[in-house]
Ligand code: ATP
């Protein structure tokens with residue numbers, strides 16, 4: 120049974136150029152102990168999805184038009200703000216993409232982490248401080264005791280990001296949503312963060328939703344990956360299959376664009392050729408068709424549904440749960456053998 124089950128989520132923002140649907144018909148599942156990755160270009164709806172999992176879309180100015188978010192037999196999208204307060208942090212925690220604005224600038228790091236521990240784990244002020252220092256050490260911050268007295272602006276960007284992760288982990292939530300938790304970190308620290316998430320999964324069965332532009336990291340650590348384009352899932356598969364043999368031309372383009380500069384992990388996803396999609400003015404048919412080398416007449420007028428591939432060779436069993444929204448996926452699926460793994 121899944122830990123989290125998102126069904127048909129649709130989120131609208133009313134912008135200056137009219138409404139945009141940042142997330143559209145998005146469904147995904149997360150099992151206990153599983154790491155599911157959300158990948159896609161900037162503006163594809165990853166953070167909006169992350170906010171939706173925490174009931175924060177209305178606060179960010181958006182509207183949930185449709186959707187269900189099932190957790191422990193309850194559709195969380197029907198909860199009142201008061202009920203959400205009991206779920207947030209203790210059951211489902213979010214490591215925000217923007218650590219600087221997610222931390223309160225007027226409170227010390229120690230106070231902010233202690234508050235989570237006092238509220239959600241019932242610790243005394245003294246025990247909470249001890250535990251907060253331990254948590255900061257755990258995420259690799261040097262001199263954690265001293266860091267407790269620091270204000271967010273006194274930490275570097277990478278340190279703030281890790282303090283935020285520490286704050287999310289201390290309440291031992293069953294679901295951890297981590298939005299680009301390694302973007303401000305060098306590769307060694309990024310790996311450390313992934314190891315911490317790994318530990319939460321293995322030791323207590325937490326489920327992790329990871330948003331990351333680092334596709335190598337995703338390929339190495341995710342169980343399953345959902346690829347987003349213009350707010351829709353265009354492909355999902357096990358991380359192993361996905362990048363070894365993409366079915367969607369967009370997934371293939373993302374993988375090709377992951378190029379490392381100077382052998383370093385890129386801080387941002389390198390650009391996929393063509394103009395990024397304009398949500399306020401979506402093209403007819405497949406939203407990716409203006410940038411797609413394989414686009415045909417049908418792609419310009421008809422929107423492909425997310426579906427599997429009908430074929431009955433030996434690879435079928437591995438591919439049973441795979442889906443892609445592309446009219447050409449059959450030929451792509453056959454073209455690229457699974458042997459050519461990354
Ligand atoms: P990135 O990789 O840059 O973090 P993302 O995939 O997280 O991108 P989102 O932040 O979810 O993308 O944004 C999806 C779309 O929704 C974008 O077009 C964005 O401009 C729009 N959007 C996001 N937040 C708001 C908001 N509060 N008000 C209006 N539009 C918004």
Ligand code: MG
Pocket residue numbers: 165166167216298
């Ligand atoms: Mg984002």
